[in-house]
Amino acid sequence: MPTDVEIAQQFTPKPITHISEALGIEEQYLYSYGRDIAKVDLTALTTPTQKKGLLILVSATTPTPSGEGKTTTTIGLGQAFTQLNESVCMALREPSLGPCLGMKGGATGGGYSQIMPADRINLHFTGDFHAITSANNLLSAALDNHIYQGNALNIDPRQIVWRRVMDMNDRSLRKIVLGLGGKMQGIPREGGFDITAASEVMAMLCLANDAEDLQRRLEQTLIGFTYQGDPVYAEQLGITGAMMALLRDALQPNLVQSFEGTPAFVHGGPFANIAHGCNSVIATRMAMHHADWAITEAGFGFDLGAEKFFDIKCRVAELDPDAVVLVTTVRALKMHGGKNKNDLENEDLIAVEQGLENLDKHIESVEIFNKHPVVALNRFATDTDAEIALIRARCEVHGVSFAETNHHAEGGKGAIELAKVVMASVEKNRPFKPLYELDASVLEKVRAVCKAMYGADDVAFSKDAEKDLKQVEKLGLTHLPVCIAKAPSSLSDDPALHGRPRDFEVTVSAIQINAGAGFLVILTGKIMRMPGLPKKPAANSIKLLKSGIIEGLE
Known part of the structure; x- marks a missing residue:
């Protein structure tokens, strides 16, 4: 199969005005960045609309180095809705330069399910x-x-x-x-x-x-x-007016498109392991305002990004997803079943069976929020029918819907089955139920997340964390929701524990007060808010060719 860059060269973006017109956004609300990117003025949210604004949340099982393809699935699903002649718009996070040039690489999808122009989105984009x-x-x-x-x-x-x-x-x-x-x-x-x-x-x-x-x-x-x-608060320095001036344009969401012309608002990019992991409320509302179906995603696995999506973002913005998609792969489940990342090509039913415990936990976690997930299997060429049959059978045991996808190789066509299953699942979902009440103590909130989402037995606060908690209580901020910073590669706070860890305790090392954002950052384990580069960063493979094309940003 050709590289993502080679595939991208097969497509020519439509003028961004064509994309905005399809959404019913008049040109007067656009601030163009070339012919294929535009910011949209917030007043576009005040225009009359007849759209249904049904919201689909895409999440995933616990991430592995083999890749689950959550963003690629989100884009493929959006393109499938387009192929079914449905009114649809995506709302995605902006990529960060750190992981793009570090370990993760680009974050604009893959194969025939990408948003474009990928090089500009992955690098400086509109400067947000x-x-x-x-x-x-x-x-x-x-x-x-x-x-x-x-x-x-x-x-x-x-x-x-x-x-x-x-x-x-x-x-x-x-x-x-x-x-x-x-x-x-x-x-x-x-x-x-x-x-x-x-x-x-x-x-x-x-x-x-x-x-x-x-x-x-x-x-x-x-x-x-x-x-x-x-x-001491920022207001006391008299500097917030200048901060607002710097953020004026960044507050406006960015409109782009997929290879198949599906609109996408790409705006904001907090990580889910150290922040709340969702694109902006404004972009999500913009997508819902201008389409019958709005598809968004939450970072990393359901235990991180999606939990924060429900307990923080949905509370703030009064949102309630109408459908939830849980992405997984045979390769990822094999790793959760104990296989090495370099030994995933051959059929191994035992490893898949053992890895299914991770999928079990995430399905259970979705249902805690009163939602009925659709499991999307992102198929790879090396997957066997027997391995896929195991996953389908496990979903039947849970009574949840299942759809196999091939959107990486086929674009929207490869996710049409998923789109139909997702549309049918809407009637099965009830209003979401938060994991905890805001008037609960900070300890009770943290314990609720750790037990329900991670499967922990309990939580332990370090001396530093206990000191921080007293400061939170002194400032009267115990009513804030919690944003738990945790290793993304495990359900526990130990990144080395894969599958479905049991009999463990989560250690809270510190609490950071984000009074402006409106939540408490709960630092667990050895989580850091500044990543490091790997031994061989992705930047080593990136080149600017004479043609002006950027190679290696995938």
Whole structure:
């Protein structure tokens, strides 16, 4: 099969005005970035609509190095709806440069189920990540400058909780010392960088309803404490107006298309292992407003992105998915069954059978939210009919729908069966039920997620986490939902435990207060908010050819 780049060269994007017209979005609402990308003004949400706005959430079993193809499945499903002449629009996250140039590679789908132009979307796109980085670091600069210029707010440099960010994997910047070089260079203190996808500014932009809401969130962002232990918020530095100016264009969602002309809003990109893992509320609403079917995804496995989609995003935006798709592969289940990633080509029914326990847990987790999942098997060429029959039979035991897909090789045509099954599943889904009530204690919320989603026996708070919890209680923020930062490669907080781990406890190492975003980040295990590059990063294979085509960004 040709490479993704070679496949992309077979398709010519339609003018973005054609895509917007198909959605009923008038040209006056567009801000074009060339002929095939546009931002859409938020006032397009105020136009009258007759669309049904049914929402489909795509999630997956626990990720493995073999790849499950969640984004590819989302795009293939969208293209299948288009082939069935259904009104459809996708809402996806923007890729981050860090993983694109690191281990994961690009994030625009694969094979014949991609959004385009993939090279621009995967790299700088419309500059949203850069705007978020700049706004975040403006607040950092203003904070250190305030201390240098006399520190009228009496901020304790040892209790600053706001960190700088950059959209690159760079482990060397996780912990640094600032202000070295003499008294003209600032006040020395410890600091560090997170990746932009973990920035609270990213989370605030993705959860904001509009500019006014984003401004309010920025103002109530906790940045540190005084020597007396009183909280200091971004509003007190008088800098949030300038942050809003930097974020003006980034707040508007980006409109692109798939190979088959299916519209897609691509906007915002928080990771699900260290943030809440969903595209922006604005983009999701835009898709629902302009189409009968809106298809969105949540990052990593259901235990991470989808749990946060329900318990954080759906609460904030008053959303309720009408269907849930759970993506898996034979290869992934073999790895959960104990197979090595280099030994997945040959039939192994025992490994598949053992790996099905991971699928079992995710099906159970979907049903906890009152939803009836459709299991989508993303088929690979090496999969055998016997292996697939095992998975189909397990779905029948659970009483859930199953569909085999081949959208990577066939585009929308390869996901038509899935599209029909998803449409039929809508009537089986009831209003979602949150995992916990907001008035529960922080410990009860964390315990609810860890037990129900991960299968843990209980949770344990480190001394640092207990100290953080007291600070949360002192500030009166126990009512906030929890956003658990956890290793994505396991249901547990130990990335080495595959399949369906049992008899384990989740250790909470720290709690970070994201008052502006409106949730508490619960750090577990050894999770880090700044990834590092692998021994051989994807950047080693990326080249700019004389033709102007970027090679290796897949």
